[in-house]
Amino acid sequence: MTNCSKRKISGHLPIAVSLVLAGCTGSQSTLDPAGQEAAEVHHLFVVMVIGGGFIWLAVIGLLLHSCRGQRQTWSEEGAGRLIAWGGVAFPGVVLFALLVYAVWLMPSVRPWLARTVPEPTQIEVTGEQFWWRIRYPAEDGVAGFETSNELRLPVGERVAFSLRAADVIHSFWIPSLGGKMDMIPGRTNVLSLLPTRTGVFKAPCAEFCGTSHTYMAFSVVVMEREAYDDWRRKQASGHQPEGSEGERLFIHHGCAACHSVRGTTPVAALGPDLTHFAERETVGAGTLANTRENVGRFIRDPSAIKPGAQMPAFDMVPQGEIAAISEFLAGLR
Amino acid sequence: MRLFPKEVESLWTLFTGPSIWAAHFLGCSIAVAVYCEKAGEAPITFAQMRLFLVLITLLALAGIVLSAWLAWRQWGFGSGDPPHDAPTREDRLLFQGFATLLLSGLSFVAVLFVAVPLVLIEACQP
Ligand SMILES: [Cu+2]
Numbered sequence: 001m002t003n004c005s006k007r008k009i010s011g012h013l014p015i016a017v018s019l020v021l022a023g024c025t026g027s028q029s030t031l032d033p034a035g036q037e038a039a040e041v042h043h044l045f046v047v048m049v050i051g052g053g054f055i056w057l058a059v060i061g062l063l064l065h066s067c068r069g070q071r072q073t074w075s076e077e078g079a080g081r082l083i084a085w086g087g088v089a090f091p092g093v094v095l096f097a098l099l100v101y102a103v104w105l106m107p108s109v110r111p112w113l114a115r116t117v118p119e120p121t122q123i124e125v126t127g128e129q130f131w132w133r134i135r136y137p138a139e140d141g142v143a144g145f146e147t148s149n150e151l152r153l154p155v156g157e158r159v160a161f162s163l164r165a166a167d168v169i170h171s172f173w174i175p176s177l178g179g180k181m182d183m184i185p186g187r188t189n190v191l192s193l194l195p196t197r198t199g200v201f202k203a204p205c206a207e208f209c210g211t212s213h214t215y216m217a218f219s220v221v222v223m224e225r226e227a228y229d230d231w232r233r234k235q236a237s238g239h240q241p242e243g244s245e246g247e248r249l250f251i252h253h254g255c256a257a258c259h260s261v262r263g264t265t266p267v268a269a270l271g272p273d274l275t276h277f278a279e280r281e282t283v284g285a286g287t288l289a290n291t292r293e294n295v296g297r298f299i300r301d302p303s304a305i306k307p308g309a310q311m312p313a314f315d316m317v318p319q320g321e322i323a324a325i326s327e328f329l330a331g332l333r
Numbered sequence: 334m335r336l337f338p339k340e341v342e343s344l345w346t347l348f349t350g351p352s353i354w355a356a357h358f359l360g361c362s363i364a365v366a367v368y369c370e371k372a373g374e375a376p377i378t379f380a381q382m383r384l385f386l387v388l389i390t391l392l393a394l395a396g397i398v399l400s401a402w403l404a405w406r407q408w409g410f411g412s413g414d415p416p417h418d419a420p421t422r423e424d425r426l427l428f429q430g431f432a433t434l435l436l437s438g439l440s441f442v443a444v445l446f447v448a449v450p451l452v453l454i455e456a457c458q459p
Contacts (some may be wrong), residue, residue, distance in 0.1 A: 092442050099446060103453045 028202040030175045034222065036194040037178030040105055048098070055094075124162045125151070127170025127183040129209060129310055130216040131272050131285040136232065143236045146260070148272035149285045151203070152221045153195050154228040160192040171207035174220050180206045195222040202286065211308035217286030238263025238275055239332065246328025249321050253314060261332060271311060277332045284309075295326040346407075347433050349400035350440030357393040358447050361386050369457035379456060390448045397441045404433035 026032060033039040074082070124135040131149055138144040151174075153159055163172050165183040172191065173180030176199075181191040205216040223231070241247065241264045250256060251265060258271035272285075280290050284306055288294040299322055302309040314322065368375055368382050377385075405411070407430030417428040 088438075096442075096445065096449075099449050100453070103450050106453070 027200060028175050028204070033176060034195060034197045034199055034201060035174075035177030036196055038176055039196070041179060044102060044105055047101070051094075051098070121157070121159045122162060123151070123159055124164065125172060125183075126164045126166055127172070127205065127209070127216075128166040129168065129308070130205070130212040130306060132216075132218045133166070133269075133272070134218075136235070139232070140229075142229075142232050145232075145236045145262070145275075146269075146273045147235060147276065149218045149282070150221065150280045151218055152223060152228060152231055153193075154225045155195050155198050155222050157225070158192055158194045160190060163189040163191060168209050169207050170205050170209050170216070172203070173206040174201055174203040176201040177220070177222075182207055198222045198224060200281070204286070212306040215284060215287040215306045217282075219281045219286065235276060240264075242331075244324075244328055244331075246324040246326075246331075249317075249325050250328055253317060253321075253325070255325070258311070274329065274332060277329050279333060292323075292326045292330050295329055296322050299325060344429070346400070346403065347429060347436065349433070350397050350437035353393050353396045353400070354440040354443045354447075357389065357444050360389060361447060361451060365451075365454070372457050383451060383454075386451050387448070390444060390451065393444050394441060397437050397444065401434055401437035401441070404430050404437055406430070408434055 030038055030041055031045070033042045121139060122137055124133075124137075126133040126135075132151075133146065133148050134151055135146050136144055161172065161181075163181055163183045164187070165185045167185065169185070170183040171180050172183055174193065177195055178191070178193045181189050183189065199222055201220040201222070203218050203220055205213055207213075209216065239261060247264060250261070256265035256268055258268050259265075259274045260268050261277075262273075262275040278290070282288060283290045283295050283298050284302070287306055288298065298305055300315050300317075301313040302311040303313060317325075364382065364386060368377075368379075375382075408427055409430070413427060415428075415431055417424040417431065
């Protein structure tokens, strides 16, 4: 019986281990760093885990040793020495060393001054219930612009973020790129990050901010400089009015009172900018995949998908008109 | 006249080490907080303030070493072994000396821990 269950466990062990390890990679993992700050945090973690592992082994070894019957007892003096060295001197020195190491890492994990580069691009991100407003500055002749829920960054360049909150406290955290920083109403916090590899990453809000806190995320697309510049040029130039049915309905139903589609509607800033909405991976700040069907569902009743969402339901709008609006949004590339 | 009385018969000496630690901790935190809030107005640089705090730290450590030495003396320089739990005046004194010595050790390490960020901190956060 014992043998049998032992074999069972060891047979399943590789699967269990690989399942656990699979959780360490992916687009939202500190253990799979894609940025300099995240790499430092990862390094710190590995050092701590290995060090902690050795200490655990030593303590358990001592425990086993002490359980092995009374073959030979320690003299009181020897035991006193063991306690003084193993229980006072050793932890004191190890903790001191770990503290020095961790504090020494801090400036590189949190380079608020970003002293290594002259003037990094300064991107403004504002947390709002339950989405992200993102403002890019003007840069080499390309005008600044606003977008939302999807951040794009050039690889290998340091960027600085000015982090704000419009209503309650949120927290800005791109696990693959670095540590998190709270967004506090009335304050501007600065965080700087250096992405080191291209890819698409996920960034959840990391501070409880209301009923749809878990549905508040953005995607981060790290791209080559050239592609990034092309993207920026495209973002900065809006659209031409196309005169489509969907566009007319978008304005007719009052969507344009809250959402901007640059070039076609007057500027409105209550809700996320939708100028290049079709580019986004998701609808509802990381909540659903950006498909026509999901966009229709979201417009009909945002709160059914995100409880407490700050956009009114449009379930009185006929199905066909919602489809036309979704069609229009799907064309905003 | 002696600089230090030959015997200290008060419970208060027990807290010398921890009190120095607490005062040092508060002093350092408040100094850095005030400096950073007034940055630009303060007549000293960050490095000067850091140097000042390092001096304060050395002073605190010296104070703790002194209290440890007094405690050691009270403990009879380790002539007897703990636990010193007999209901006599003698044992009470020895016990207090030993406890003060241990607390001084703890405070010494604690002050060092507080000092680490002082040495490694780079600047005020904007
Ligand atoms: Cu939030």
